[in-house]
């Protein structure tokens with residue numbers, strides 16, 4: 001590794017360590033307390049494309065998230081559902097199962113590719129089938145693309161999820177499929193994102209119990 005790269009890596013490691021120390025000094029907890037019920041997190045796989053990369057990204061991410069204490073994951077693969085081409089007044093039974101799983105979740109992770117500087121239609125179609133089920137819950141993102149890292153998709157999803165009364169967390173996890181995967185970098189991003197998701201998830205669980213969310 002060149003000297004400049006070594007210095008940059010050391011500076012990044014030192015900054016991350018300082019941030020961790022500051023968090024501990026403030027008494028931050030990374031997950032819920034030991035005696036709290038695990039936070040129910042729906043991990044939504046947004047691509048339904050034949051031959052998709054999304055399944056591999058989801059497998060990597062869920063393996064990592066499962067190592068974290070205090071999360072109960074439900075992997076919601078949109079490819080398992082048959083969303084009608086038209087929004088129907090009476091959605092078919094399979095869609096009720098989808099919205100029930102959204103409703104049971106206390107937090108969401110959306111795994112999205114970037115298609116033409118946005119997120120895929122399969123994801124928007126699914127999002128639009130829920131409404132109350134999204135309300136007053138946090139959302140985190142895992143994104144990927146070819147040349148970009150899916151940030152256009154994520155930024156547009158933040159607008160969509162604001163309309164649905166969610167809290168989108170600041171940090172996200174992102175990959176450029178055309179570059180070698182840096183597991184340390186994505187692992188650090190995942191830790192930050194899951195920490196924020198857990199904090200909001202527990203805070204909003206308590207808030208919804210104290211006072212129903214009326215939008």
Ligand SMILES: Cc1cc2nc3c(=O)[nH]c(=O)nc-3n(C[C@H](O)[C@H](O)[C@H](O)COP(=O)(O)O)c2cc1C
Pocket residue numbers: 047048049051052053054055113114115116117118144145146147148149150177
């Ligand atoms: C219709 C389409 C549009 C795409 N547009 C972009 C794009 O705007 N930016 C980008 O970085 N990658 C783009 N890609 C590349 C995808 O990010 C890449 O193919 C990725 O594997 C798609 O996710 P999936 O395999 O899980 O469906 C596009 C791919 C498709 C199929």
